[in-house]
Amino acid sequence: MPKPYPSEFRDEVVRVARNREFGVTIEQIAKDFGVRPMTLQKWLPRADIDAGTKPGQSRTEAAEIRELRKRIRLLEQENEVLRRAAAYLSQANLPGKGSSPASGRCPHRS
Known part of the structure; x- marks a missing residue:
């Protein structure tokens, strides 16, 4: 072009x-x-x-719309990253996923 x-x-x-x-x-x-x-x-x-x-639609408006669409795509990507991070962190904090019992005692010792 x-x-x-x-x-x-x-x-x-x-x-x-x-x-x-x-x-x-x-x-x-x-x-x-x-x-x-x-x-x-x-x-x-x-x-x-x-x-x-x-x-x-003027050239100025068309340019603004292009920039806004780029910004929307970027924000959607950032939102997806945050959504995945939140899902990962919520899974990591579930009980029984590698954390020790609340009493702090080892279950194999009396």
């Missing part, structure tokens, strides 16, 4: 495309900036969403 274009670059290309002179095509602008026309055509509605003029 190619490296994404910097957001400042995308914003500038979109600005130029929106403010283009009559008769200047998206294809010409894309060529001038060295991007594919289809890429620029995708950037235009994305810019509207990011600006809040069209409904949809």
Whole structure:
């Protein structure tokens, strides 16, 4: 997958495309900036969403959701480790599991 274009670059290309002179095509602008026309055509509605003029999930919101999902996965893993540790420790503290009788006397001696 190619490296994404910097957001400042995308914003500038979109600005130029929106403010283009009559008769200047998206294809010409894309060529001038060295991007594919289809890429620029995708950037235009994305810019509207990011600006809040069209409904949809902005790039900022999408990044936040990705980070939150990572955090959830990490917390779920930590929770599983704690659950296993609690189960192990509760088994280790059960009577008759290697601990000596409460009286402290050895059962074989009188």
